[in-house]
Structures are given as C-alpha cells and as structure tokens.
Amino acid sequence: xxxxxxxxxLITAFLSIMACSSTNRMTMGITxxxxxxxxxDVVAIGIVNRSSASEKNKVVDNIDxxxxxxxxxxxxxxxxxxxxxxKYELERDNRFEAIKIIESQKDIDKGLSVFxxxxxxxxxxxxCKENEVDIIFSLEFYDTDTAVDYEMTMVKIPNNLxxxxxxxxxxxxxxxxxxxxxxxxxxxxxxxxxxxISNDQLFSMGEGINPVKALEAVIGRKEAVLSSSANLGANYxxxxxxxxxxxxxxxxxxxxxxxxxxxxxxxxxxxxxxxELWNAELNSAKSKVAGxxxxxxxxxxxxxxxxxxxxxxxxxxxxxxxxxxxxxYVNMLKRRVVNQQELNRQLSK
Numbered sequence: 522x523x524x525x526x527x528x529x530x531l532i533t534a535f536l537s538i539m540a541c542s543s544t545n546r547m548t549m550g551i552t553x554x555x556x557x558x559x560x561x562d563v564v565a566i567g568i569v570n571r572s573s574a575s576e577k578n579k580v581v582d583n584i585d586x587x588x589x590x591x592x593x594x595x596x597x598x599x600x601x602x603x604x605x606x607x608k609y610e611l612e613r614d615n616r617f618e619a620i621k622i623i624e625s626q627k628d629i630d631k632g633l634s635v636f637x638x639x640x641x642x643x644x645x646x647x648x649c650k651e652n653e654v655d656i657i658f659s660l661e662f663y664d665t666d667t668a669v670d671y672e673m674t675m676v677k678i679p680n681n682l683x684x685x686x687x688x689x690x691x692x693x694x695x696x697x698x699x700x701x702x703x704x705x706x707x708x709x710x711x712x713x714x715x716x717x718i719s720n721d722q723l724f725s726m727g728e729g730i731n732p733v734k735a736l737e738a739v740i741g742r743k744e745a746v747l748s749s750s751a752n753l754g755a756n757y758x759x760x761x762x763x764x765x766x767x768x769x770x771x772x773x774x775x776x777x778x779x780x781x782x783x784x785x786x787x788x789x790x791x792x793x794x795x796x797e798l799w800n801a802e803l804n805s806a807k808s809k810v811a812g813x814x815x816x817x818x819x820x821x822x823x824x825x826x827x828x829x830x831x832x833x834x835x836x837x838x839x840x841x842x843x844x845x846x847x848x849x850y851v852n853m854l855k856r857r858v859v860n861q862q863e864l865n866r867q868l869s870k
Contacts, residue, residue, distance in 0.1 A: 567654035572663035606754030773813035812842025
C-alpha cells in the first residue's frame, strides 16, 4: 500500500512540475555542412579497392573449415559491395560528372585488417591522370571476423512421420564483425581529405542435431554481410553531402499575459504573431519578463534565418537581464554561424 501511495505521489508531483513549467519546446529544420567536404572544383572521382581477403587461421574442425572457406570469398565480395555502395550514393548526389571504379593496380600495396601505408602522390597522380579523375576514394582495408559460440541444447527436429520432436542437439551463435577503412586523396593539394574507419556487427543463430547442421542454418548470413557492406560504403558517401537535421529550442511561456498568449500562437504555428507579443514585452517593467522576451525574440530571429540578430537578442537577455539560459544559447548560435559560413562555402560551386 505504501508503494502505491508513494508512486501516486511521484506521478502527481511530476504532473504538477510539468503544469508549472515556464518553457515549451519546439523544433526546426536546419542544414549542416558536410562532414567530409569535397573541393568545389572536383568533377570526377576515382574509386580504388586496396583491400585484400586476409588468410584465415589453419582449420581445426569442420565448423572452422566452413567459415574459413566462406570467409575468403566473403571478404572479397563484401569489399566489392562496399565500393559499389559508395559509387551508387556518390552518383545520386548529381554533383559530379563521373564516378569511376579503377580496377586493381599491381603497384598498389594491399591492406588487410588495418590501414596500409598511404599511397604515394606519384601513384595517386598517375591514377588520376590515366583515368581522368580529380580525386581518389580508396577502400584501404576490408575485413570480416566471425566469433563462434555453440552449446548443447534440445532442438526441435521433424521425424520421419513429420512430427516435431525434441532431441539433443547444438545451438550455434555467430557474431560477425565487419570493419573497413577509407581514405580520400587530393593530388592537386597533396592532402588526405579524410581518413575513416567504419564498423558493423551482425548476429545470427542456428540449431541442429550436430554442430555442422546448426551452422548450415545460419550460413545465410552472407547476404546480410554483403548488404551491410554496401550500406557502409553508401553511408561514407553521405558524409560528403550537407545534412538536414532537426534541432530543438525551448522558449518561455510564463511571466505575463502576452507570453502566455504568444505560447498559444506558437503552438498554432503563428510564429509571427507570437513574435509581435514577445516584442511588446521587450520594455516590460519586470526585468524577468523582459529577459524572457529578448530570449524568445532570439528564437524568432533564428527561425527566420537571421542568426546575427538572434545573437544580438540572446546576448542582451544575458547581459542586461541575467537570463542564465541565454548564455548557452548565444554559444549555440555562434556555432551555427560558423557552420552556416562553412555550408555557404561548400555550396558556392
């Protein structure tokens, strides 16, 4: 009984706090600059696959033999899917005139499960010249590693009469780690634009009357590995594009009648109407209300894309009216200004 009463008390207290909250949250969409900016003068991209299927350890039983034989092809095919996924997503961007996969070169050292040495600039420049591309995306390494865990258990097997029977058997769990590393070479400036490692984990399980039969039940994981590899390549290509995200902002809703009415207007989507009432409170005799009005006007300015004006309003909310939330908001806005400048530079092509 005490537990129930205590829980009711907590719920009541939480609802009371929510009802008395002086702020409300809104979200807005913004565009972030690309995490990996490609120079504006790049019109053609070459893709090189430096990865090489790693030699597996000496097999000791049938399970290892199946995994090892499959693994040699899996690494090769997975790397090819990663390259194809990258190419597909770069082509969808429509910024570049050509995306070319450059077939394996004899003088390029292969990478196993770690980054190999960087390609020499002589090799990069030769590849770009021969293939008429401006920069090189290189899959430096690609590796899959499967951990096996199996146990004795009861498994359901249909007998000769088609009846499902519980018999002693084996359950196998496979944890396949997929790891690949990328570099982007810019020969014009002789710089590595980016170096990146991506990872993924795939889990699968199977049961059977013996370990090999149990493993056969999860061999279908190959398609999952190949699909995941393609996604890893595509995701890396997405890093080269500006990204649309949503950000959250809290605005003040309490302190005066105007702030409360403005809140209802904002909830109805009338942000201009809300700004009229916030603007009317900038000269409020109540310092707290004026500070909140300046803060809210900063949000209104950000919504309208005027970041400098938003900083001006938020700064005054902090310096003149001691609104503690405003200082954090000023710093957020300053970061947005820097990001916007970088985005404008990226889009200036």
